[in-house]
Amino acid sequence: MNLRIFILGLSIITLLGCTKVMHVSNTEIQTYQLSNEEITADKAVDELIKPYRTKLDKVMNEVIGYTETDLFKSQPEGTLNNWMADAVQYQSTKHFKQKVDGTILNYGGIRIPSIAKGEITRSKIFELMPFDNEILLLELDKSTLTELLNTIAVNGGWPISKEIKMTIDNGKATNVEINGEPLTNKIYQVVIPDYVANGGDNCFFLADRKRVRLGVLVRDALLAHVEEITEKGEKINVVKDGRLTVR
Numbered sequence: 001m002n003l004r005i006f007i008l009g010l011s012i013i014t015l016l017g018c019t020k021v022m023h024v025s026n027t028e029i030q031t032y033q034l035s036n037e038e039i040t041a042d043k044a045v046d047e048l049i050k051p052y053r054t055k056l057d058k059v060m061n062e063v064i065g066y067t068e069t070d071l072f073k074s075q076p077e078g079t080l081n082n083w084m085a086d087a088v089q090y091q092s093t094k095h096f097k098q099k100v101d102g103t104i105l106n107y108g109g110i111r112i113p114s115i116a117k118g119e120i121t122r123s124k125i126f127e128l129m130p131f132d133n134e135i136l137l138l139e140l141d142k143s144t145l146t147e148l149l150n151t152i153a154v155n156g157g158w159p160i161s162k163e164i165k166m167t168i169d170n171g172k173a174t175n176v177e178i179n180g181e182p183l184t185n186k187i188y189q190v191v192i193p194d195y196v197a198n199g200g201d202n203c204f205f206l207a208d209r210k211r212v213r214l215g216v217l218v219r220d221a222l223l224a225h226v227e228e229i230t231e232k233g234e235k236i237n238v239v240k241d242g243r244l245t246v247r
Helices: 002-017 043-060 079-096 122-128 142-154 218-231
Strands: 020-028 031-038 063-067 118-121 134-140 164-169 172-178 188-193 211-217 244-246
Touching: 043 122, 063 218, 079 134, 079 188, 079 211, 079 218, 118 122, 122 218, 134 142, 134 218, 142 164, 142 172, 142 188, 211 218
Parallel strands: 164 244
Antiparallel strands: 020 031, 063 118, 134 188, 134 211, 164 172
16 A cells, blocks of 8 residues: 555656646637647756655566466466466455455456566566456355356456366356356355456446455555565466366
């Protein structure tokens, strides 16, 4: 939270330091001719924000982890998709302190096509997930979860955690398994970003589902996961495991 406030504050100061001003160059009754003139940034403001900009660059460019493989966004399944969903699943389970049956993220929420093998900086995670999407835990019955999985199928595949396995067959979710078992008439606890949970990406049927707020952003969960792996002396190593296939 402090990092986001810091970034927002610096952005406001920067805008104050260098902006475009509209000048009236000719005045007549009910006639105004405007010119859009770029003005030079105020040196005093530049000096004011310089240490903050330097500090921000240092924070954002810090290497927080490593990946042993290239991570790619792709459909129906991708290594970047899998890593994101599994990371959010792990962090959500830890924060909610209860069983989470699976995590589903929307494909459009992945904002970069790949993360190259090697170092991962904090700024790379911000590029990957620039939106302040919050993690929500939804209670879904078999019917609602099936509708959600069918939406995933129609859209060619979204990131799903390893607890979920399915096949896309003619735009339908088939051979669905949750934690190795077929869907049953039980209530499933599923982690979903608030954008989707509130009806985004045609998931309007989720808007009235019972949910619990975690107070953690998807991006923050990803950052925490990278840093936690690094503290253990480990690196990210992800493969496609067939959790989502197309017939």
